[in-house]
Amino acid sequence: MYGKCGRFTVEKPMVLGHEASGTVVKLGTGVKHLNIGDRVAIEPGVPCRKCKLCKTGRYNLCKDVFFCATPPDDGNLCRFYTHAADFCYKLPDNMTLDEGALIEPLAVGIYSSRRANIGLGDKLLICGADIDNNRLSMAKSLGADYTIKVTTSDPKELANQIEDVMGCQPDATIECSGTDFSMRTGIYATYPGGSVILVGRGSADAEVPLTLTFCFLFSYPAAIEFIKNGFVNVKPLISHHFALKDTVQAFETARSRDSKAVKVMIHCDQ
Ligand SMILES: [Zn+2]
Incomplete structure (x- = not known):
């Protein structure tokens, strides 16, 4: 097991995925701005909302952040995924889920x-x-x-x-x-x-x-x-599509220079 991103080191198996969109299938109590069936873009970093940085509007600097696919936090490359509702942004009707992933x-x-x-x-x-x-x-x-x-x-x-x-x-x-x-x-x-x-x-x-x-x-x-x-x-950036079961092939494609991959979509409903 190896891999690093800045100060984050992979120490155990984890779920990948931080550029994602999805369809709401279940809502937590108190969620008012979303409905079942809404298509959303997922902002992957959820801060603590309590520290001085969060309260002064600099939540991107929060030290107590959950961030998809950043060790030790699992990502959202999966069929069902739970995320903080206020970090899910409803997509307009004229926008595809592919475009939503590239938000x-x-x-x-x-x-x-x-x-x-x-x-x-x-x-x-x-x-x-x-x-x-x-x-x-x-x-x-x-x-x-x-x-x-x-x-x-x-x-x-x-x-x-x-x-x-x-x-x-x-x-x-x-x-x-x-x-x-x-x-x-x-x-x-x-x-x-x-x-x-x-x-x-x-x-x-x-x-x-x-x-x-x-x-x-x-x-x-x-x-x-x-x-x-x-x-x-953003559509020209999407070079490949894969079903979830072909995820390994998707990552091989993404890292290959010969494939001319730029953004590789993995469809979790296929
Ligand atoms: Zn914070």
């Missing part, structure tokens, strides 16, 4: 952009797709002005290449790979006074000072509005 990564993007104070006209560097040709071409097709395939191991050299390609230093960087190399590159590349947002998590001992947080803070309603109104189309 989670979209909410990460929205929260990261808010933290970076990105505004109209700002130049943005996003690190994370930069060693995979398929993901780079997808980034281009979904709106990136430029893409750069990383070929150097020197973060300063890469920062210079980025400035050459963009014609300027980015106002903000959103680092999604979780590698120390990419974190350092983002810091070197970003315009002085700009923001470097660390989304990806790799080693717990990164050579830059970090306070690890979860990447939401009430971004689900905005993510749902984005898809509902057609501002964002």
Whole structure:
């Protein structure tokens, strides 16, 4: 048994799954905003609601958080799953459950952009797709002005290449790979006074000072509005579909570069 995500270490078997949607089949007493049959997106982190951080509106920093598929908490890759009702967000009629599952990564993007104070006209560097040709071409097709395939191991050299390609230093960087190399590159590349947002998590001992947080803070309603109104189309990101019984094959596909997988859906009702 091995595996790590930031400060969390896998020590015993656990249920995976933290990007999920589902249909309500049972309600706890007192739940007023949902009905049986509602389709919902599940925000995977449920904080304690009692500590100072929760009470001052920074629940993503709560130390006593339940987070799906983060040791020791089980995830929601299963047929029936119980979750705090106030962290289940009802999906509009025009949204599919597939889109509902992608509310989670979209909410990460929205929260990261808010933290970076990105505004109209700002130049943005996003690190994370930069060693995979398929993901780079997808980034281009979904709106990136430029893409750069990383070929150097020197973060300063890469920062210079980025400035050459963009014609300027980015106002903000959103680092999604979780590698120390990419974190350092983002810091070197970003315009002085700009923001470097660390989304990806790799080693717990990164050579830059970090306070690890979860990447939401009430971004689900905005993510749902984005898809509902057609501002964002998450469907192109869904590359594969599997039934729950084929979960192992789904994970093999997700980790294979040759499969060109981006987001792999596992359907728990099949
Ligand atoms: Zn708390």
